[in-house]
Amino acid sequence: MNVTVVGAGIYGLCTAVQLLARGHRVEVFDRSSIPNPLASSYDYHRLIRHAYGPQVGYSQLIPGALQAWERLWELLGESFYIETGALALGPKHDPWISQSRKTLARLRVETEDWSVERAKERLPWLRVGDQEELLYCKSGGVLRSGLILEALGQYLRSKGVVLRENINITSVSKGHITDRAGKQYSSDHVVCALGAGHGYLFPGEIRAFRQVYALYDAVSGTASIEQGCPMILDIGDNAGFYYVPGSNLFPAKVGDHISRLEGHPYEARTIHPEEIASLKGVIETRLHGNFGSLIGSNGTSQANDSHPTRFGLCFYESTKDHIIQLQSGKGGTQIFGGSGHGFKFGALFGETVAEYLAGNRSFQSAQEIVQGKGMP
DSSP states (O other), X not given: OEEEEEOOSHHHHHHHHHHHHTTOEEEEEOSSSSXXXXXXXXXXXXXXXXXXXXXXXXXXXXXXXXXXXXXXXXXXXXXXXXXXXXXXXXXXXXXXXXXXXXXXHHTTXXXXXXXXXHHXXXXXXXXXXXXXXXXXXXXXXXXXXXXXXXXXXXXXXXXXXXXXXXXXXXXXETTEEEXXXXXXXXXXXXXXXXXXXXXXXXXXXXXXXXXXXXXXXXXXXXXXXXXXXXXXXXXXXXXXXXXXXBOSSSOEEEEESSOOEEOOTTSOOOOOHHXXXXXXXXXXXXXXXXXXXXXXXXXXXXXXOOOOSEEEEEEEEEOTTSOOEEEEETTEEEEEOBTTTOGGGHHHHHHHHHXXXXXXXXXXXXXXXXXXXXXX
């Protein structure tokens, strides 16, 4: 079977690799270079974690997702995963933490309840309230997302797959795609994995939103991966703080899951002052002023200053219910709505979509996996 994949983010490239492994012919299209540095998937890091609060189905998928990544590392010849563990914190009896704890116990994932005192001793730069609770899981960590996309692109090129760059697809019909110049490309099946650009071809199905984040270069000490710092999450109902520990390989990152403004991913990416001000407010709630003393000499921050070295902006997309979707019809197969938490399932979903297209899995089974309602 000849398959056209539109969109060279994590879903598109993983699906292409898995189709190729099953003996199918593949062409990949993207409106920019491959990988696209402005894609939602392209970054220093994305996270994979077991804790998922009320989204029990996605917690259940994590073991299968980790196994799928291991299979992909074997195929690529290199691992791009660093295990850090994850620390969730928030007010006592926070439903996100309590539901995560119950789910992980049922899944037999090892966790620890940290005391406030232990957190302050281990992570003295982190603000932790005396009435907060903390749940630590030693598994989970950082997926080096940009390097993963680079490796996937290189692998496909090495196998002779045609990667068509800088082609803006404007319409999709059964077995056909058409670019802005009116040129048509035909195949047996089309897979659309468009990320935040999904709404341009399929209006109304997703909401694209901006996510501003802060980067800290040359972070060391107890805030670094080398010193055992876990990823940190405060993403309950009224919070959105997350911290990705720094490393000698990449900068630390702080973001806010709640601070989201709608936007257009293909337009100029100017960070607005109000976005920076909002994120700084979130940073100040969790990072002590002495966090800045961890910045190395190549950073711009001063000692006793928690200001970031620099800011970045990316685009995510979400469905109304925040559930990732797999659809068949409208000229082919579409997978969408996963930005923000979907990267961790890239390898697994690539296998799942390829199995469905190869006739080795029913569409219903594939859809249930993508929606977090079924097991691999």
